[in-house]
Amino acid sequence: MLITGTFIDEISHDIPHQNWGESEWEQDFQHMKVAGIDTVIMIRSGYRKFITYPSKYLIQQKGCYNPPIDLVELFLSLADKYAMKFYFGLYDSGEYWDTGNMLAEVDVNKYIIDEVWQKYGHHPSFSGWYLSMEISRKTKGAIEAISSLGKQCKLVSNNLSTFISPWIDGKKAVLAASSSITKTESIGLIEHENEWNEIFDGIHKSVDAVAFQDGHIDYNELPDFFSINKKLADKYGMQCWTNAESFDRDMPIKFFPIKFEKLRLKLEAAAKAGYDKAITFEFAHFMSPQSSYIQAYHLYNRYLEYKEQITR
Numbered sequence: 001m002l003i004t005g006t007f008i009d010e011i012s013h014d015i016p017h018q019n020w021g022e023s024e025w026e027q028d029f030q031h032m033k034v035a036g037i038d039t040v041i042m043i044r045s046g047y048r049k050f051i052t053y054p055s056k057y058l059i060q061q062k063g064c065y066n067p068p069i070d071l072v073e074l075f076l077s078l079a080d081k082y083a084m085k086f087y088f089g090l091y092d093s094g095e096y097w098d099t100g101n102m103l104a105e106v107d108v109n110k111y112i113i114d115e116v117w118q119k120y121g122h123h124p125s126f127s128g129w130y131l132s133m134e135i136s137r138k139t140k141g142a143i144e145a146i147s148s149l150g151k152q153c154k155l156v157s158n159n160l161s162t163f164i165s166p167w168i169d170g171k172k173a174v175l176a177a178s179s180s181i182t183k184t185e186s187i188g189l190i191e192h193e194n195e196w197n198e199i200f201d202g203i204h205k206s207v208d209a210v211a212f213q214d215g216h217i218d219y220n221e222l223p224d225f226f227s228i229n230k231k232l233a234d235k236y237g238m239q240c241w242t243n244a245e246s247f248d249r250d251m252p253i254k255f256f257p258i259k260f261e262k263l264r265l266k267l268e269a270a271a272k273a274g275y276d277k278a279i280t281f282e283f284a285h286f287m288s289p290q291s292s293y294i295q296a297y298h299l300y301n302r303y304l305e306y307k308e309q310i311t312r
Contacts, residue, residue, distance in 0.1 A: 001271035005039030005279035079125035128161035143202035150206030170217035211241035
């Protein structure tokens with residue numbers, strides 16, 4: 001399985017901002033094209049007061065800062081030029097992370113969805129929506145919020161695709177700010193299956209694909225969890241993608257590009273489970289030849305070698 005999609009994390013919530021302008025972003029789209037990427041996903045259109053486009057609603061109603069460049073327009077224009085699909089990530093107000101209640105995200109995003117589609121829906125590369133509220137388990141208001149926002153996205157855009165990227169509550173599911181890299185308690189296979197069966201039952205009519213993050217469980221656990229994810233996705237008629245994290249969760253310095261051997265293990269596990277697509281978080285920081293991390297350039301080279309081997 002090869003990576004054919006990547007998130008774009010321009011807000012850079014917990015990784016360093018690279019201060020790229022238009023020329024650097026265009027160069028990165030060219031690198032992504034060489035790597036075989038056909039899908040780019042803006043992971044979120046804003047986080048708290050920092051936003052990626054000049055949203056009248058967010059600036060006036062939420063006091064967000066007016067960005068110096070319209071990144072949504074830039075990314076869509078580049079996606080048009082390089083024949084890629086673009087997925088728009090919804091706004092994250094931060095209230096869910098503060099309160100644990102996801103329903104607050106519905107109230108703000110119902111305006112964002114309409115505003116964005118009116119402003120950017122004409123771009124041929126605008127191919128879908130990323131519902132950016134991340135969950136790992138049954139969370140207060142999550143089913144209602146995801147279902148409601150997915151439905152609205154589809155209604156305004158003539159049924160364009162929607163997807164989510166949750167995480168598995170494994171032993172590596174620790175906060176980025178934590179000094180630890182593992183925790184003592186983690187979810188078991190039966191509990192994971194039961195909880196996600198209930199979640200999928202509530203969201204499958206408005207969510208087309210699920211891309212579980214693959215970095216929160218150990219490598220020997222991948223086959224069992226991946227098998228459950230695929231079985232549940234098939235049951236509810238959803239596509240099963242993998243979010244193959246290209247950064248390493250196994251060391252206390254957060255976060256560096258992953259060792260290629262680990263990335264390969266994860267991609268091979270997804271292929272064995274019959275997954276439909278592999279995306280990554282994320283190319284620009286952890287796989288790009290122009291990343292601020294020199295290790296990313298080497299990961300890019302190793303990945304291209306791997307790609308050449310399996311596509312001969």
